[in-house]
Amino acid sequence: MGTRTIIPFGPQHPVLPEPIHLDLVLEDEKVVEALPSVGFVHRGLERLAEVKDFHELVYVAERICGICSFIHGQGYCQGVETLLNIEVPARAKYLRTIWAELSRIHSHILWLGLFADAFGFESLFMHCWRVREKIVDIIEATAGGRVIFGSCKVGGARRDIPNDVLKGIKAELTTIEAEYNELKPTFLHDNSVKRRTVGIGTLSKEQAYALGAVGPTLRGSGVASDLRTLGYAAYKDLQWEPVVEHGGDCYSRTVVRVREVTMSFDLIRQAIDKIPEGPVDVKVTGNPTGEFFSRLEQPRGEVVYYVKGNNTKFLERFRIRTPTFANIAPLVVMLKGCELPDVPVIVLTIDPCISCTER
Amino acid sequence: MTMIEPQPVIAIDRADLPEKAKEFFVQGYRLVQICATNGDSTLEVTYSFDRDYAFTNMRVILQKDDTVLPSITGSFLAAFTYENELQDLFGIKITDLAINYNGNFYKMAIKTPFLVNKSSGAA
Numbered sequence: 233m234g235t236r237t238i239i240p241f242g243p244q245h246p247v248l249p250e251p252i253h254l255d256l257v258l259e260d261e262k263v264v265e266a267l268p269s270v271g272f273v274h275r276g277l278e279r280l281a282e283v284k285d286f287h288e289l290v291y292v293a294e295r296i297c298g299i300c301s302f303i304h305g306q307g308y309c310q311g312v313e314t315l316l317n318i319e320v321p322a323r324a325k326y327l328r329t330i331w332a333e334l335s336r337i338h339s340h341i342l343w344l345g346l347f348a349d350a351f352g353f354e355s356l357f358m359h360c361w362r363v364r365e366k367i368v369d370i371i372e373a374t375a376g377g378r379v380i381f382g383s384c385k386v387g388g389a390r391r392d393i394p395n396d397v398l399k400g401i402k403a404e405l406t407t408i409e410a411e412y413n414e415l416k417p418t419f420l421h422d423n424s425v426k427r428r429t430v431g432i433g434t435l436s437k438e439q440a441y442a443l444g445a446v447g448p449t450l451r452g453s454g455v456a457s458d459l460r461t462l463g464y465a466a467y468k469d470l471q472w473e474p475v476v477e478h479g480g481d482c483y484s485r486t487v488v489r490v491r492e493v494t495m496s497f498d499l500i501r502q503a504i505d506k507i508p509e510g511p512v513d514v515k516v517t518g519n520p521t522g523e524f525f526s527r528l529e530q531p532r533g534e535v536v537y538y539v540k541g542n543n544t545k546f547l548e549r550f551r552i553r554t555p556t557f558a559n560i561a562p563l564v565v566m567l568k569g570c571e572l573p574d575v576p577v578i579v580l581t582i583d584p585c586i587s588c589t590e591r
Numbered sequence: 592m593t594m595i596e597p598q599p600v601i602a603i604d605r606a607d608l609p610e611k612a613k614e615f616f617v618q619g620y621r622l623v624q625i626c627a628t629n630g631d632s633t634l635e636v637t638y639s640f641d642r643d644y645a646f647t648n649m650r651v652i653l654q655k656d657d658t659v660l661p662s663i664t665g666s667f668l669a670a671f672t673y674e675n676e677l678q679d680l681f682g683i684k685i686t687d688l689a690i691n692y693n694g695n696f697y698k699m700a701i702k703t704p705f706l707v708n709k710s711s712g713a714a
């Protein structure tokens with residue numbers, strides 16, 4: 233056994249824009265153990281349910297994260313709508329699906345850029361963010377905000393997207409996807425990318441499942457689990473299958489995201505083709521009663537909204553289990569046995585969002 | 592409905608918790624989440640599991656003057672994050688916890704903030 237050293241990694245680190253800390257126990261440069269610490273900026277947003285009524289709380293939910301904000305709002309609304317026994321209009325379900333998939337595209341391309349930056353591929357980072365910017369432009373044109381959509385509400389959608397605008401988006405997506413397709417080969421086939429990702433941070437199928445991994449972290453290890461399979465929003469009407477890779481390493485997790493972007497382009501096109509006419513919201517009466525776990529697939533994986541109502545306008549309990557929180561335990565296993573320079577790359581492949589984790 | 596998914600909740604005694612968790616593990620479930628709800632005199636702790644999109648829960652009710660729970664990390668190592676959260680936010684003492692931060696998982700200005708009542712102004 234070599235000399236053991238403990239290296240502190242984070243909470244301020246060049247590849248980590250948010251505070252997570254790891255105590256890395258090293259033998260020479262090999263990581264033999266990693267102990268994570270979070271909780272530096274815990275916000276306690278869940279308790280705001282006690283002072284914000286259930287209509288207002290969607291604004292809190294959207295602000296849990298600045299990247300997957302829409303799906304946070306959607307998950308919360310779906311939970312409360314279930315408690316209220318509300319059937320959301322079909323058009324609202326399709327609008328939610330379109331906005332959710334736009335979120336997934338911009339989140340994954342943002343991550344691909346950050347990942348490229350983490351292993352020193354600056355030009356690839358800039359190309360990714362250039363393409364992502366065009367998706368954010370569509371979000372701004374349809375929702376009014378670039379980060380916070382403000383488009384989901386209990387009972388449906390706060391605004392419609394006119395059909396002629398949807399047609400324009402479909403045409404624009406063709407252009408954006410062509411630009412995105414120029415980036416894909418670099419992630420999939422470039423030798424310098426593969427040398428930093430193939431066989432690094434491996435998590436077996438059994439480990440990923442047993443440790444409760446979610447999202448691309450789980451699917452990159454060969455487990456075909458994607459909560460969109462539940463058929464919420466418009467997903468039950470669309471043709472798609474979970475993206476699965478079997479390597480279990482950093483490369484497989486990257487490939488899952490690369491392929492999921494392509495699938496999201498397709499899902500949006502399908503949704504635009506099939507979106508029905510009609511209202512986008514229904515009148516909401518009464519107060520939430522009972523309890524429900526609302527589960528959705530965010531870009532980073534399964535998110536769980538637990539809502540418990542007591543027939544008042546304030547929820548008795550509002551709890552969010554975010555994807556990054558679930559992926560902390562798998563991360564500990566991925567890091568064991570890796571070399572120190574690979575730590576930032578491995579950490580990034582769970583796409584950590586500490587803003588979500590510190591809800 | 593917006594989303595219909597059967598979500599059974601099985602009430603169990605805390606002494607049976609590790610054994611029940613082991614049963615879920617053996618049956619091939621994965622741990623989805625653990626959360627607590629603060630009641631007037633009780634704490635309700637819910638453990639959620641999933642297998643092939645079948646979602647099920649088990650629930651333990653604790654009296655606030657006796658909030659000790661056995662850990663399920665013996666079956667589900669991933670539970671250590673949730674159980675440390677229960678300790679820090681709700682003051683629930685977890686025994687046999689595989690990775691125990693001893694109240695330092697979250698760095699907070701006050702101890703057990705989720706036990707503070709709304710009327711006291713903490714929320």
